[in-house]
Amino acid sequence: xxxxxxxxxxxxxxxxxxxxxxxxxxxxxxxxxxxxxxxxxxxxxxxxxxxxxxxxxxxxxxxxxxxxxxxxxxxxxxxxxxxxxxxxxxxxxxxxxxxxxxxxxxxx
Amino acid sequence: xxxxxxxxxxxxxxxxxxxxxxxxxxxxxxxxxxxxxxxxxxxxxxxxxxxxxxxxxxxxxxxxxxxxxxxxxxxxxxxxxxxxxxxxxxxxxxxxxxxxxxxxxxxxxxxxxxxxxxxxxxxxxxxxxxxxxxxxxxxxxxxxxxxxxxxxxxxxxxxxxxxxxxxxxxxxxxxxxxxxxxxxxxxxxxxxxxxxxxxxxxxxxxxxxxxxxxxxxxxxxxxxxxxxxxxxxxxxxxxxxxxxxxxxxxxxxxxxxxxxxxxxxxxxxxxxxxxxxxxxxxxxxxxxxxxxxxxxxxxxxxxxxxxxxxxxxxxxxxxxxxxxxxxxxxxxxxxxxxxxxxxxxxxxxxxxxxxxxxxxxxxxxxxxxxxxxxxxxxxxxxxxxxxxxxx
Numbered sequence: 482x483x484x485x486x487x488x489x490x491x492x493x494x495x496x497x498x499x500x501x502x503x504x505x506x507x508x509x510x511x512x513x514x515x516x517x518x519x520x521x522x523x524x525x526x527x528x529x530x531x532x533x534x535x536x537x538x539x540x541x542x543x544x545x546x547x548x549x550x551x552x553x554x555x556x557x558x559x560x561x562x563x564x565x566x567x568x569x570x571x572x573x574x575x576x577x578x579x580x581x582x583x584x585x586x587x588x589x
Numbered sequence: 590x591x592x593x594x595x596x597x598x599x600x601x602x603x604x605x606x607x608x609x610x611x612x613x614x615x616x617x618x619x620x621x622x623x624x625x626x627x628x629x630x631x632x633x634x635x636x637x638x639x640x641x642x643x644x645x646x647x648x649x650x651x652x653x654x655x656x657x658x659x660x661x662x663x664x665x666x667x668x669x670x671x672x673x674x675x676x677x678x679x680x681x682x683x684x685x686x687x688x689x690x691x692x693x694x695x696x697x698x699x700x701x702x703x704x705x706x707x708x709x710x711x712x713x714x715x716x717x718x719x720x721x722x723x724x725x726x727x728x729x730x731x732x733x734x735x736x737x738x739x740x741x742x743x744x745x746x747x748x749x750x751x752x753x754x755x756x757x758x759x760x761x762x763x764x765x766x767x768x769x770x771x772x773x774x775x776x777x778x779x780x781x782x783x784x785x786x787x788x789x790x791x792x793x794x795x796x797x798x799x800x801x802x803x804x805x806x807x808x809x810x811x812x813x814x815x816x817x818x819x820x821x822x823x824x825x826x827x828x829x830x831x832x833x834x835x836x837x838x839x840x841x842x843x844x845x846x847x848x849x850x851x852x853x854x855x856x857x858x859x860x861x862x863x864x865x866x867x868x869x870x871x872x873x874x875x876x877x878x879x880x881x882x883x884x885x886x887x888x889x890x891x892x893x894x895x896x897x898x899x900x901x902x903x904x905x906x907x908x909x910x911x912x913x914x915x916x917x918x919x920x921x922x923x924x925x926x927x928x929x930x931x932x933x934x935x936x937x938x939x940x941x942x943x944x945x946x947x948x949x950x951x952x953x954x955x956x957x958x959x960x961x962x963x964x965x966x967x968x969x970x971x972x973x974x975x976x977x978x979x980x
Binding site for chain 1 (some may be wrong): 624625648650651668669689691693712740744757784786802803829834835836837838899900923942943
């Protein structure tokens, strides 16, 4: 029994390690604000979509995290999606992708 | 004697309904959209203060409003497809319907009887009775093989009980003649350009202009002669220049006209475009602080006030059109989303989303004359819109 618990703990920490390291709390609040308010001007503050597509978990299911991260950082030619690389690191973009896929946090 | 008593009784009864001290007009009223809380703050531009807040309007993360022809009611279009009729005098919701999944804006007909809402999902326009909000007609924005539906943008009211709007995905402009609002008659203009993102109608109701995101240029339609079709204006205005990223779509509603000149935000270029409305040729450009969002004429038309997209959205610049120079720069707060002038131009109201404040300025001196707390304010929409063509 303890062995199983340890194993499941191990699996949990493995899956955590695959996800991007979360930014520090203050920076996280800034990123949440940016996504809700500024990404929100096209994707909606609730991320249900607007001129841009919805970014809720159901809409992103099956889309590879790598390509979503690339879209955030470098934009999407032929669409209004601009590059956001100026405003965040690759790790932060990955954290946004992971968070969007899980259901994005609200602003406090 | 009996008559006198009756009259006295009638007077008492009447004044119980509407106390004389509360009788008032609506010409100096307006609302501020509080986008995070789904409420509107009702404002009075005479006292420069808020007199009430009305809640329960749903998701107002992108919202706008038009007014009934008597200025009594505001029709608020929410992001979530909510259409809410707000009684400006009783400060409460008079009617509300959730008419679509995702909408962008709307307009009220020339006779005031029909509300048109432009929707992203499902793409199209829906018409409602302005008294009851009962549905009148559905205009699906179909294109391609007829199964695809386009997002609708840039809806405007046009004289003759018509609405005009653009199809973002389809690259089309449609006129809906709503003389019989249960059976609107559609005129389509196909292939007008890639990704029209917003539109406006000139204050005289003659010209409709759609801005293109997918191309450097705008599309012009003469509503006096729709049979002549659309025409491209300011074509290739950014030719040869690097296009800058756009972090918020410009809005074309604040048509700025000074004499024969009009000012429009460029897309992907940190400048405003000046167009000669006699010839529709470019008459110059003015470099500004960032990607312009709104270019709004100060009543009188001499000056144009411009706000900007992220990350330059803490700034407002004031352009003097005759000299084509920037005469003033303001910092009204973080995330300036909207500006609205009182109809005679003695006040301009500016919302700062991230500082939770609406500031009122005297446009002549640029002095701040009032400040109101608001919860993530965005659009400021005054009842004077009731009397203007296009809204």
